[in-house]
Amino acid sequence: MRRLPALVTTAITAVLCGQLVAPAASAEEGFTVREAKIAGSGGVSLAAKVVEPEGAARGSRPLLVMPASWAVPNIEYVGAAARLAHESGYVVVSYTARGFYGSGGEVEVAGPEDVADARRVIDWAVEHTSAGDEHVGMAGISYGAGISALTAAEDSRVDAVAAMSGWADLVASLYPNETVSSAAAELLLGSGKVTGRLGTDLRELERAYREHRVEDELHMARERSPKNRIDQLNANGTAVLLANAWQDSLFPPGQITDMFGRLNGPKRLMLSPGDHATPELFGAAGLPNRVWERAADWFDQHLRGIDRGVPDSGVELQPLNSSEWHSYSSWDAASRRTATHYLAEPRKRHPLAPETGGLPTGKQPAWQHRIEAGDPTLANSGVVLVSGALQGFTRMPVGVATPLVDREDAAVWATRPYSEEVVVSGTPRLSVTATPSAESVSLFAHLYDVGPAGRGSLISRKPVTLRNGQPGVQRLVEVSLRPTAWEVPAGHRLALVIDTVDTRYRDESSTGTVTFGSPEGSPASLRVPFG
Structure with missing residues (x-):
């Protein structure tokens, strides 16, 4: 029975890598997908998948680190990673966050240990793959988006981020206007218990939630909110792409537009119809997807120095009842x-x-x-x-x-x-x-x-x-x-x-x-x- 997850992973990877990755004029000859165990903060073992172009590199390759979503293993991004490695020569390391599935430790809810883990993954990739630390990006959906943004604020090596269906303000997300989002809380807690091992902070937060005293634990949410790290992102000059859904049940778009307005480096905002993680879901599997395609262009411009025609600041909106995308120079410009x-x-x-x-x-x-x-x-x-x-x-x-x-x-x-x-x-x-x-x-x-x-x-x-x-x-x-x-x-x-x-x-x-x-x-x- 222990072989079943590995067989499933191999089968899915073969499909994604063999069928969803179309040849490109500037593509690498091929790529490899391998599993790795990476020592995270405190020696916690992180289960990772490494997608790397084959053949000799002329120099160190650009690196993309992708933390998996909440309650999701590292296979989540293998399709997208395969395309990025094959078409653009990225080394991609996708890993399962601590506390979930095959990774050790306990779930820390994007706490300091999670940020330290991401930094260790960068260290490991520089030492064990053909990637260097001169051109580093991070990308993720949901939990992976939050960890990516927080890590970029702490680590100046991260030049560009694509945060999809993530949060800027956990308080505004789960306690909007002092209203407890019980459905979101139950969904996160339930899925976390089924797929992971809850850490001390999360167990205390659950107790406070059950006892109707959420206010006692709001400090934990504030410490884990990227909006409180914007000064560091600005100081680092990080290129930040934010993408969310209009109807996101967990992380509503208002806190994302607020964060976008406070960034003063290269930045891009994308909002489209859907719920939590649904606009980016198929793109993570390697299928054609507007958000992931824009993320690839974003990384090409800010990590590889290739002009993809994406302005350093801009907004793309797809109305709730339309299939057309509209571009604006800023969020304010969307309202005439x-x-x-x-x-x-x-x-x-x-x-x-x-x-x-x-x-x-x-x-x-x-x-x-x-x-x-x-x-x-x-x-x-x-x-x-x-x-x-x-x-x-x-x-x-x-x-x-x-x-x-x-x-x-x-x-x-x-x-x-x-x-x-x-x-x-x-x-x-x-x-x-x-x-x-x-x-x-x-x-x-x-x-x-x-x-x-x-x-x-x-x-x-x-x-x-x-x-x-x-x-x-x-x-x-x-x-x-x-x-x-x-x-x-x-x-x-x-x-x-x-x-x-x-x-x-x-x-x-x-x-x-x-x-x-x-x-x-x-x-x-x-x-x-x-x-």
Whole structure:
């Protein structure tokens, strides 16, 4: 039985290397794939696969190090590594992170030991392969992306990074606006236990999560967030490519766009439809893929000195409901204008119509509107990983019949139908006052594209939890929704729905009411960016 994983690995490698790698005019004669055991930090053994071009090299070859994703072994990147070795002459070392599968140690959640491991892998490759340390890159998906970015900040030998479906801020990812992302936590903890051995920090984090005291362990997340290493990345001059999915269930794109804006070296941002890791999944296996092809160009330019025509700074966006990619000089350039829509008091337009507020561009009289807290509505964010993947592969959005959203448990506002197509492009921002009747309450904002029949397609969302407040005291809620790009057809309208329950998140809205308001001095508004 112990031979079965090796046989499977050999078979998959043979398929990927023999069939998915097409000859190129400047390709190497061939390449080899071998397994290795690399001594990581503290002597922990790391299971690795080494893909190396055959034949004598004129000089030291460029090196790419690829840490595997969370709960995934090192075979993850063999297809992509084979193409990079065969077509461009890279030595690629893909390794399983400590604590998972055949690697020793315990899972450290991208802690200092994981960074030290990556640096040891670079040392080993320079000593045991034809690669040198003059031109070093790192790439990875998810866990591998985070480790790559953190390592590049610590090790100036890393000249370029391609971080795909990774995180910039673990706090913003798993605890957005003080809302516990329970579905993401359960997914990470469950898969980690099945495939690995949880370390001390992760076990303590799980205890804090189970005991509803996540705040006690947030320091661990901050220490492992690349956004807190940006000064080092800038000082090193690291060329950073960031790629994520609009509907990523684990690491939402807002924290990635924020990090991108703070980088001042060569940088590129790519956002496309899909969920966690799905936009890059097939590219890792060596199949044609826009993100991996751009990553190869990125490395060629910054490691091999070959001009692939990719500007040192730029943004590429694929709208949620489109197959076309659009290029911009910066993230800000993706939003050409911003319209401020003021939230009008929800009311019935006729006896059979549900209560709905307008979203006009002119200021409105002061108002208040109350809903019940603690009951779910038809408005929701979909199923973790599944809904986003369907959007990415089939363009099937998370939908809702907006007339059927229960107005007892949700507040709804809508614009007038647009006379021509518009493109929402950027980060929508909501401002509204809320007065909970309890100490704590969770609010979930959903932005929909709604057709003439009332069918809504989810284009952005965001949770926020108001904690430890005084019941009956008004609070100003200002929320940046998820960045998005969505083509709204003529005749459609935008609709905003706010309710108090979403199954992805831990519920803080057990009882009571929430009263939304738009006072004279602080009118409720929704700022919508358009491309």
